[in-house]
Amino acid sequence: MSHIFDALQRSESERSGCEPSSFSIATELLQAADEKMRSADGQERSSPFDQNPPPPSDLLDQCPCLPVVIAPDSRLVSIAKEGSLGAEKFRFLAVRLRQLRQSRPLKKILITSTIPQEGKSTIASNLACTLARRKPQKTLLVEGDLRRPTVADQFGLGKVPGLSEWLRGETAAMNIYRLESLGLWVLPAGTAPENPLELMQSGKLSLLMDQLSAWFDWIVIDSPPVLPLADTSIWARLADGVLLVTRPGITEKQQLQRGLETIEKSKLLGALVNSSTDAAHTDYYRRYGTPASSSGSRDLSK
Secondary structure, eight states: OOOEEOOBGGGHHHHTTOOTTHHHHHHHHHHHHHHHTBOTTSOBOOOTTOOOOOOOTTTGGGSOBOOOOOOTTOSOHHHHTTTSHHHHHHHHHHHHHHHHTTTSOOOEEEEEESSTTSOHHHHHHHHHHHHTTSSSOOEEEEEOOSSSOOHHHHTTOOSOOOHHHHHTTSOSSOOOEEETTTTEEEEOOOSOOSOHHHHHTTSHHHHHHHHHHHHOSEEEEEOOOTTTOSHHHHHHHHOSEEEEEEOTTTSOHHHHHHHHHHSOTTTEEEEEEESOOOGGGHHHHHHHSOTTTSSSOOOOOO
């Protein structure tokens, strides 16, 4: 069974030398600490860095609602296989991000990779779905990869206007859609433009992200890989933190080093190892999953 290892910089020491069952215990402890940071009336305590005013109460509810169609072989484990180890890893990551937000401004999270085929789009979608489960906080998934959009396909949304159409001035609406069954909002890429870099540099994107930051509690951005294109540098300037996705057998050491050099150190939250196998946890994985969900290895690539 495939899984994603939490590789935030502060968690490295926790992973090394731990017992097979320690992951579940660590998750429970982090979730318990997270619960303590809620106010007495049951609402999650806002971070001291969350100063943006909320949108009108019914504005986001007026966004067009789209049905979600998940394919049987979908890699969206946070939806299709909620009891799997992969889904548990995303819940663990979501808790870590909430913890980090108590000590730094962290709302717009950029998910990227060094090269294509490392799984960053699937990671972004799963993380957004996991964050969206926490109510009443609102989560937006932005498909920032205008050249090779795949997020809309993952949710079975079909061809709908998105960010590209708005940046070109073809639609007055922001093209934000509500996935009611998931409690998630999505801004898809739309039709791939001929000049994505020029569109992103027009200045409209920065203004849009400022507005969205005032409306949403979490914004997960799926961006292009960092090495081949300059698009990611624009997204990185607009984001509060960056998670770099790597994949054994695909990511080479030299590429990883070059990718890390392109990311501003103050914004780098850490790295996620996708489709990895760790011998230290093999027995635990077998006990954790059901027979159907633990039969064999399967990656979460894009």
